[in-house]
Amino acid sequence: MMDLDETDRAILRALRADAALSAGELGRRLGLSQPAAWRRIRRLTESGVISGRRVVLDREALGFGVTVFLGVKLATKGRVSLDEFERAASAIPEVQAIEHVLGLFDYRLKVVARDLADFERVLRRRIMTLPGAGNVEANVMLSEERLPGPLG
Amino acid sequence: MMDLDETDRAILRALRADAALSAGELGRRLGLSQPAAWRRIRRLTESGVISGRRVVLDREALGFGVTVFLGVKLATKGRVSLDEFERAASAIPEVQAIEHVLGLFDYRLKVVARDLADFERVLRRRIMTLPGAGNVEANVMLSEERLPGPLG
DNA sequence: ATTGAAACTGCAACATT
DNA sequence: AATGTTGCAGTTTCAAT
Numbered sequence: 279m280m281d282l283d284e285t286d287r288a289i290l291r292a293l294r295a296d297a298a299l300s301a302g303e304l305g306r307r308l309g310l311s312q313p314a315a316w317r318r319i320r321r322l323t324e325s326g327v328i329s330g331r332r333v334v335l336d337r338e339a340l341g342f343g344v345t346v347f348l349g350v351k352l353a354t355k356g357r358v359s360l361d362e363f364e365r366a367a368s369a370i371p372e373v374q375a376i377e378h379v380l381g382l383f384d385y386r387l388k389v390v391a392r393d394l395a396d397f398e399r400v401l402r403r404r405i406m407t408l409p410g411a412g413n414v415e416a417n418v419m420l421s422e423e424r425l426p427g428p429l430g
Numbered sequence: 431m432m433d434l435d436e437t438d439r440a441i442l443r444a445l446r447a448d449a450a451l452s453a454g455e456l457g458r459r460l461g462l463s464q465p466a467a468w469r470r471i472r473r474l475t476e477s478g479v480i481s482g483r484r485v486v487l488d489r490e491a492l493g494f495g496v497t498v499f500l501g502v503k504l505a506t507k508g509r510v511s512l513d514e515f516e517r518a519a520s521a522i523p524e525v526q527a528i529e530h531v532l533g534l535f536d537y538r539l540k541v542v543a544r545d546l547a548d549f550e551r552v553l554r555r556r557i558m559t560l561p562g563a564g565n566v567e568a569n570v571m572l573s574e575e576r577l578p579g580p581l582g
Numbered sequence: 583a584t585t586g587a588a589a590c591t592g593c594a595a596c597a598t599t
Numbered sequence: 600a601a602t603g604t605t606g607c608a609g610t611t612t613c614a615a616t
Contacts, residue, residue, distance in 0.1 A: 280491060297484050301591075301592075302591070311602070314602055316593075317601085326491045327488055331484070332446060332447075333445040333449045333480050334480070334483065334484055340581060340582050347531065368575065376574070376575045378571070378572040378573045379569035380572055381570060415533070417533035419531050420532055421530045422530070424527050427525070430493060452610065452611085462583090465612085465613090466584090468611070
């Protein structure tokens with residue numbers, strides 16, 4: 279953990295919205311020279327605060343109009359069950375994220391599909407056959423809003 | 431929606447892992463010239479398939495070690511209730527994502543906090559006081575695995 | 583698809599405060 | 600310790616072939 283000043287936070291806020299911003303453009307906005315802004319970005323990257331840069335793909339543009347969150351309760355728990363479940367879930371192409379959670383469910387899966395008919399196929403042939411899967415609860419995503427979140 | 435060939439998919443797969451890859455490096459890997467790779471990236475961006483580039487922040491490095499998924503059932507529904515709930519939830523700094531869903535819950539919130547004591551504060555003073563919030567169910571995240579997902 | 587060229591960016595070295 | 604200036608290699612972003 280690292281302590282950030284107001285300038286660092288402004289940089290993170292800007293890069294969260296658009297990681298393609300150049301150090302020069304960032305410096306211009308914050309009143310820094312290009313190398314000064316660049317050095318701060320490098321420092322944030324090397325310290326691990328910035329852990330990567332990813333492109334965001336538009337699922338709809340790719341033909342995947344349906345996103346569903348699944349809560350999964352395992353029927354059998356234990357070291358082997360968790361590993362096996364995670365390995366099998368990772369192998370399903372439509373699964374975008376696997377979250378191991380504590381609470382009413384054991385896992386939370388984010389699944390995408392072309393449409394509801396396609397989702398039913400994934401659910402029946404892939405999800406319900408996952409090793410150890412007991413109760414499964416589904417929530418179809420209608421819309422999603424991503425927020426900046428706290429920076430320290 | 432746009433149709434992609436195998437090369438486009440390889441580009442998306444590579445950029446999903448690391449958006450900082452240059453067009454030259456991408457071309458080298460795929461057997462394309464630098465401008466050819468660059469043109470494909472631009473085409474994918476202009477068509478909306480690539481909808482943005484974001485930095486990934488390490489929550490733990492920022493001092494937020496706890497991530498909780500909340501399922502929220504509204505007590506009162508209707509146009510106004512949804513708008514009001516979303517507006518109030520957006521104003522909570524610890525809320526990272528607001529997902530409007532169909533199913534057992536009406537909303538799914540991704541919330542981060544410094545620790546469990548901090549999370550309790552957020553839950554009691556911010557979440558439970560959200561307008562219209564009825565039942566709230568929580569799942570504490572233990573680990574998360576993000577997968578490439580299907581590309582068409 | 584390749585080449586060439588202008589503008590910009592990333593990155594290092596050095597000086598300043 | 601953080602900044603600014605200079606300078607160069609590499610990249611982006613075009614146009615031309």
